[in-house]
Amino acid sequence: MVIKRHGHSFIEIETNNWSILIDPFIKGNTDCDVNIEQIIQRPIAAICLTHGHSDHLGDTPQIAKATGCTVICEFGLAHYLTKELGLEKVIPCSIGGTIRQSEFSVKFVTAIHGNGIQSNNNPYKNAPAGLIIKTEGKTIYHAGDTALTLDMQLIGMLEQVELACLPIGDTFTMGVEDAVVATTFIKPKQVMPIHYNTRPVIKADTHHFAQRINEKTSSKPLIPAPWEPITL
Ligand code: NI
Numbered sequence: 716m717v718i719k720r721h722g723h724s725f726i727e728i729e730t731n732n733w734s735i736l737i738d739p740f741i742k743g744n745t746d747c748d749v750n751i752e753q754i755i756q757r758p759i760a761a762i763c764l765t766h767g768h769s770d771h772l773g774d775t776p777q778i779a780k781a782t783g784c785t786v787i788c789e790f791g792l793a794h795y796l797t798k799e800l801g802l803e804k805v806i807p808c809s810i811g812g813t814i815r816q817s818e819f820s821v822k823f824v825t826a827i828h829g830n831g832i833q834s835n836n837n838p839y840k841n842a843p844a845g846l847i848i849k850t851e852g853k854t855i856y857h858a859g860d861t862a863l864t865l866d867m868q869l870i871g872m873l874e875q876v877e878l879a880c881l882p883i884g885d886t887f888t889m890g891v892e893d894a895v896v897a898t899t900f901i902k903p904k905q906v907m908p909i910h911y912n913t914r915p916v917i918k919a920d921t922h923h924f925a926q927r928i929n930e931k932t933s934s935k936p937l938i939p940a941p942w943e944p945i946t947l
Pocket residue numbers: 766768771828829860887
């Protein structure tokens with residue numbers, strides 16, 4: 716299995732037969748190495764969303780309409796995608812729940828963040844989530860946008876995480892030092908920073924992050940370029 720970080724928090728889990736897209740933010744993502752035309756050629760098993768902010772919902776509506784793929788997201792966001800945007804294959808889930816598909820499962824876990832969905836005058840609220848995805852014997856945790864939370868200790872207790880994707884950009888999420896503490900809670904084999912450097916306000920020093928992870932944790936830091944796949 717190969718993991719690709721297409722800039723910001725857009726992660727692709729790619730196997731020999733299909734891909735899962737997490738938070739597919741393409742248009743406006745200054746670090747993104749793929750375009751929508753390339754992405755919709757992929758055999759997409761599902762899009763999994765952490766929350767409804769535009770840098771995470773991203774280009775989901777266009778990709779889902781072009782490919783007919785399933786979208787899995789929190790209940791309020793699912794309601795918005797079906798009622799307002801007309802998507803047909805949307806599976807809702809709430810924090811604590813797990814959605815099981817033939818290729819993978821995804822569990823929705825706590826994230827501490829805003830609850831808005833950015834569109835004009837919409838009444839929908841969305842609980843932000845982190846995602847624990849299990850596929851082909853591997854567990855991947857995508858934290859979404861979140862503050863450091865003690866709940867992350869539960870992930871370290873209950874799961875054997877191969878790869879944790881943690882925001883480090885500060886301002887809207889954890890910064891570097893809190894992400895290092897989060898890594899000590901989650902105890903992943905490998906940790907990859909997300910949600911940084913795509914705007915001046917979330918600028919972060921990935922070398923410093925890697926250095927602090929090496930100093931304070933037994934996890935291995937991964938800082939791939941957007942075009943650089945990681946084999947799990
Ligand atoms: Ni957000």
